[in-house]
Amino acid sequence: MTSRPLLETHALVKRFGGLTATDGLSLSVAEGELHALIGPNGAGKSTLIAQLSGELTPSEGRILFDGRDVTRLPPFKRSLRGLARSFQITSIFPSFTALDNVALAVQAHAGHSFRFWRDAGRDPRLAGPARAVLERVGLGARAATPASALAHGEKRQLELAMALATGPRLLLLDEPMAGMGPEESHRMVELLAELKGGVTILLVEHDMDAVFALADRITVLVRGKDLASGTPDQIRRDPAVREAYLGDELDDHSLEVA
Numbered sequence: 730m731t732s733r734p735l736l737e738t739h740a741l742v743k744r745f746g747g748l749t750a751t752d753g754l755s756l757s758v759a760e761g762e763l764h765a766l767i768g769p770n771g772a773g774k775s776t777l778i779a780q781l782s783g784e785l786t787p788s789e790g791r792i793l794f795d796g797r798d799v800t801r802l803p804p805f806k807r808s809l810r811g812l813a814r815s816f817q818i819t820s821i822f823p824s825f826t827a828l829d830n831v832a833l834a835v836q837a838h839a840g841h842s843f844r845f846w847r848d849a850g851r852d853p854r855l856a857g858p859a860r861a862v863l864e865r866v867g868l869g870a871r872a873a874t875p876a877s878a879l880a881h882g883e884k885r886q887l888e889l890a891m892a893l894a895t896g897p898r899l900l901l902l903d904e905p906m907a908g909m910g911p912e913e914s915h916r917m918v919e920l921l922a923e924l925k926g927g928v929t930i931l932l933v934e935h936d937m938d939a940v941f942a943l944a945d946r947i948t949v950l951v952r953g954k955d956l957a958s959g960t961p962d963q964i965r966r967d968p969a970v971r972e973a974y975l976g977d978e979l980d981d982h983s984l985e986v987a
């Protein structure tokens with residue numbers, strides 16, 4: 730792993746009327762790391778992810794990806810550069826099979842014509858890579874299943890597959906475990922652990938066991954500001970973090986100092 734930042738924000742600000750949801754945030758995500766973003770409800774995590782993916786425009790500040798300014802780029806242009814967001818179940822076509830959905834993601838990224846999009850899964854140039862990605866996320870056996878028939882956790886795996894199909898260098902994951910039972914969460918943690926290192930990941934997640942098990946570095950966001958950034962151990966031991974957030978939210982084994 731190198732320590733060169735793949736993603737940086739400089740003094741990023743996002744205001745909604747009188748509310749400052751991102752408040753002068755300077756964040757750095759190194760190439761290859763799994764960086765988790767935690768913080769209480771309303772801390773500004775989703776607002777930050779939306780600015781990084783390009784769905785929201787910052788009020789002030791800059792976003793650099795691989796050293797280049799992407800602050801004003803639309804989402805699809807960021808995706809072409811390798812900055813991909815996952816977990817928007819709404820982008821799945823419910824009547825299409827899992828394979829077709831991933832094949833479409835491959836096709837969209839490769840910039841092929843959409844003329845034959847219904848048959849994307851039958852085009853070997855698309856189906857081959859799509860199948861490989863489905864295997865990678867553990868959905869190989871569900872390739873021919875319509876997306877609407879997948880369990881909730883499987884839909885989240887499918888979303889991850891669709892993001893991976895675009896060959897991202899950095900994946901933005903906004904609460905991938907939300908709505909999952911313990912077994913599905915466990916499978917997702919295993920999957921993210923396998924992906925870790927191969928692709929840089931910025932993970933927003935409320936499941937602290939998952940965060941502390943997976944993260945190389947953690948940033949604690951409180952009221953749009955970086956309260957602390959460091960390794961899981963440093964974050965566990967940080968008095969300001971314990972006082973502001975982890976003390977009540979995380980007074981369990983994930984917080985115990987090893």
Ligand SMILES: Nc1ncnc2c1ncn2[C@@H]1O[C@H](COP(=O)(O)OP(=O)(O)OP(=O)(O)O)[C@@H](O)[C@H]1O
Pocket residue numbers: 745748750768769770771772773774775776777
């Ligand atoms: N489109 C919007 N318009 C106005 N206020 C917004 C908008 N989106 C978010 N906010 C406000 O910005 C603040 C940060 O919200 P955000 O959803 O980013 O927090 P979060 O850390 O993701 O919270 P949670 O953990 O509950 O998902 C909150 O006070 C929220 O009410």
